[in-house]
Amino acid sequence: xxxxxxxxxxxxxxxxxxxxxxxxxxxxxxxxxxxxxxxxxxxxxxxxxxxxxxxxxxxxxxxxxxxxxxxxxxxxxxxxxxxxxxxxxxxxxxxxxxxxxxxxxxxxxxxxxxxxxxxxxxxxxxxxxxxxxxxxxxxxx
Amino acid sequence: xxxxxxxxxxxxxxxxxxxxxxxxxxxxxxxxxxxxxxxxxxxxxxxxxxxxxxxxxxxxxxxxxxxxxxxxxxxxxxxxxxxxxxxxxxxxxxxxxxxxxxxxxxxxxxxxxxxxxxxxxxxxxxxxxxxxxxxxxxxxxxxxxxxxxxxxxxxxxxxxxxx
Numbered sequence: 102x103x104x105x106x107x108x109x110x111x112x113x114x115x116x117x118x119x120x121x122x123x124x125x126x127x128x129x130x131x132x133x134x135x136x137x138x139x140x141x142x143x144x145x146x147x148x149x150x151x152x153x154x155x156x157x158x159x160x161x162x163x164x165x166x167x168x169x170x171x172x173x174x175x176x177x178x179x180x181x182x183x184x185x186x187x188x189x190x191x192x193x194x195x196x197x198x199x200x201x202x203x204x205x206x207x208x209x210x211x212x213x214x215x216x217x218x219x220x221x222x223x224x225x226x227x228x229x230x231x232x233x234x235x236x237x238x239x240x241x242x
Numbered sequence: 243x244x245x246x247x248x249x250x251x252x253x254x255x256x257x258x259x260x261x262x263x264x265x266x267x268x269x270x271x272x273x274x275x276x277x278x279x280x281x282x283x284x285x286x287x288x289x290x291x292x293x294x295x296x297x298x299x300x301x302x303x304x305x306x307x308x309x310x311x312x313x314x315x316x317x318x319x320x321x322x323x324x325x326x327x328x329x330x331x332x333x334x335x336x337x338x339x340x341x342x343x344x345x346x347x348x349x350x351x352x353x354x355x356x357x358x359x360x361x362x363x364x365x366x367x368x369x370x371x372x373x374x375x376x377x378x379x380x381x382x383x384x385x386x387x388x389x390x391x392x393x394x395x396x397x398x399x400x401x402x403x404x405x
Contacts, residue, residue: 132286143377146353149269178371180283204280205377 107139107187107223108153108213121215122223124208134159134182134203135240137225139210142184145198153210154184154194157230161238170196177238180204187228243290244361246276246386246394253388254290256381270296270376271355276383276394279357282371290383291367295356297376303343303369306362343369355379 108120124141128134136156144150158164160179166172177183181200186192195201210223227234247254256278261269271277271293281287295301350356354373359365368374385393 143375144353145375145377146351148353148376178283180281180285202280202282202375202378203285204282205375206285 107228118216120213120219122210123212123214125211126208128209129206132203134206135225136162136234136236137227139223140184140206141208141210142201142206145201145205146193151207154186155228155230156182157185157195157227158183158234158236159238159240163235163237164195165233167196167233170199174235175200182206183234185228185230189229243276243359243365246360247290251389252386254383254394255385255387256383258381260382261379271379271382272296273299274396277357277379278381278383279374279379282374282378283366288380289357289367291357291359291365293355294358294368295350295373297350297352297354299350299356300347301350301356303346303348305344307344348373353377 108122128138129140134140134156136159138156139153140156141151141153144152158177159182160177162177162183164175164177164183166175166183175183177200181202183195183200185194185196212222213220243249260275261271273293273296275293276290277293278288278290281289348356350373354375356368356373358367358369383394385391
């Protein structure tokens with residue numbers, strides 16, 4: 102359910118048709134993570150579950166989180182990142198489980214292949230997290 | 243990882259299969275396993291640690307005790323007298339919690355494990371960076387191949403403290 106409306110916007114209407122995306126593993130192998138990328142990662146709460154979130158902040162950055170997290174700004178530790186789902190209403194992301202280690206990220210979601218009408222590159226961008234991140238860290242690597 | 247493994251020059255046999263379905267009954271590492279994991283502080287590095295606690299376990303953050311340990315950790319002379327007095331209760335737990343986590347217990351959250359090196363005096367592990375998600379664990383260390391071949395499969399049972 103992540104990332105409605107970026108992916109699966111019509112899930113309620115046609116629950117059999119999920120988006121088909123292309124995953125790209127070179128970014129992970131070369132350790133190139135950019136803020137705004139959509140990535141797949143193993144969930145910290147359930148190691149068998151692969152989730153899709155957007156990287157909002159990298160190590161060293163200051164993040165102003167949303168509920169259910171306490172509202173004090175959080176500094177991302179070394180080797181970690183802050184991920185959030187795009188949905189404004191229902192998402193379990195770093196606001197629930199805190200910064201996640203970069204080692205949990207398996208691939209970057211690069212391209213939507215199906216449905217045909219929404220095919221194209223997945224846009225990089227902070228989405229709903231605009232204004233809640235201070236970029237005090239550098240880029241990775 | 244002394245004395246189990248040397249810090250330089252040992253060759254080990256690792257395998258991701260023990261934690262990989264469909265062969266594995268339990269996909270999580272068990273207590274006492276030697277595992278190889280990505281470092282939580284730098285995803286380009288791997289670390290080799292032992293799993294001390296699995297999800298739901300209550301682990302003691304810093305289990306080391308004793309006069310030698312306190313001096314080694316740089317205890318100041320004025321602290322020594324204070325620390326000697328009633329430092330340890332009958333249960334072997336300190337009455338005064340230490341700065342490094344002596345006597346402090348933490349419950350390992352769901353989906354996480356607590357890693358600790360065998361050489362506690364020189365190991366950066368969960369005592370520094372906390373419990374790590376199971377997804378970070380790459381493989382299990384099965385044996386040390388060189389210099390002396392040895393299967394490494396001890397398991398650790400939790401020591402039950404009096405309630």
